[in-house]
Amino acid sequence: MVITGADTRRGRGKATSPNPVKEAALELGLRVEHEVEALLESDAQLGIVVAYGAILRSPLLDHMPFVNLHFSLLPRWRGAAPVERAILSGDVETGVCVMAIEEGLDTGGIYASATTPVDDKTLFELWEELSDLGGELLVQWLPQAFAHGELLAPTPQRGEATYAAKLAAEDRRVDLDAPAAEQFARVRLGNAWTMVGDKRLKLIEASLDRSVPDVRIEYLRVQPEGKRPMLFSDWWRGATDEQRAAFAQGPPT
The missing domain is CATH 3.10.25.10 (Formyl transferase, C-terminal domain)
Structure with a gap:
């Protein structure tokens, strides 16, 4: 099952069209829903969140484990704008983490991570690179996630946490x-x-x-x-x- 935004109007007409995530899911024959509560009807073993834009809470978190693909090397840059803050702060490197979702803001343990240099990349370039890197990381990690029948335990975050507030x-x-x-x-x-x-x-x-x-x-x-x-x-x-x-x-x- 895929949860993504509802169809939206594009152009001057009244017709609506699906976003790229929905288009890809339908091409693969996957069920698509627009309300996250639909997951309560699912018997999936794991939920994967990428750029969802909202915090998941109970009863969803009680129903199944969730992981999030976060665009920073946690615990540095928890929050809404980690890539922007990495650039503004002159970070030498950044990366992506597959992290466990819990009630706290990006406080869950880490299952896997990958790094990349920031260099002189623009925000768009870094977003594109991290998206590709994150997709590859998920594909590598998923086959190992249930190696012993149950979801493996993540590694707790270590180090000083910093927070990436939205940019004004x-x-x-x-x-x-x-x-x-x-x-x-x-x-x-x-x-x-x-x-x-x-x-x-x-x-x-x-x-x-x-x-x-x-x-x-x-x-x-x-x-x-x-x-x-x-x-x-x-x-x-x-x-x-x-x-x-x-x-x-x-x-x-």
Whole structure:
């Protein structure tokens, strides 16, 4: 059985269409439901949760064991935005965990995990990579999960827990006087912005120049308020001296 969101309207018409998860499940001949309570009628041995977006509680947790594919190396970054917080904090690596679901927020034991470097990946790139890594991890772990007839016990989380609160718009605001690495991290989240004078400027793409003693950020694409995205070099040519002064990087190379 697969639990996923209900069909939604797409486009201008009134017709609804299923999401990709439902489409894949139907192609495989699996039963699809839209309410998680339908699992109470199931005799499944295990529930697997991926990006569900809600906390499961009793009586579901009493009915069967559940595991969650969490996108961090627990106990670091429990909560709603673990990938975003890993990027913002400059983490060297992150990963995925198959964890037991219990009443607490991402406090359950770990069944399996895999790591990957963060590098200069954008949020989208890291999400894609972790999704693939997590799928592979689940496929590897599942055949071993009931090796002795019952679900094997997980390993308790070890280390100091940190919490990944949802991002607010202000978390994506770039301080142009901040260190280059901090600015770059916010740009990689997507929807980064700053204020130049009294106008909002979206910062779409940037790169870091690590060849110089003081790491330097180079903005590549921006979007002025009320205009289309453009190359930073084009924005620079049309900017006033006061607007240019906001960027410590100076003129584009």
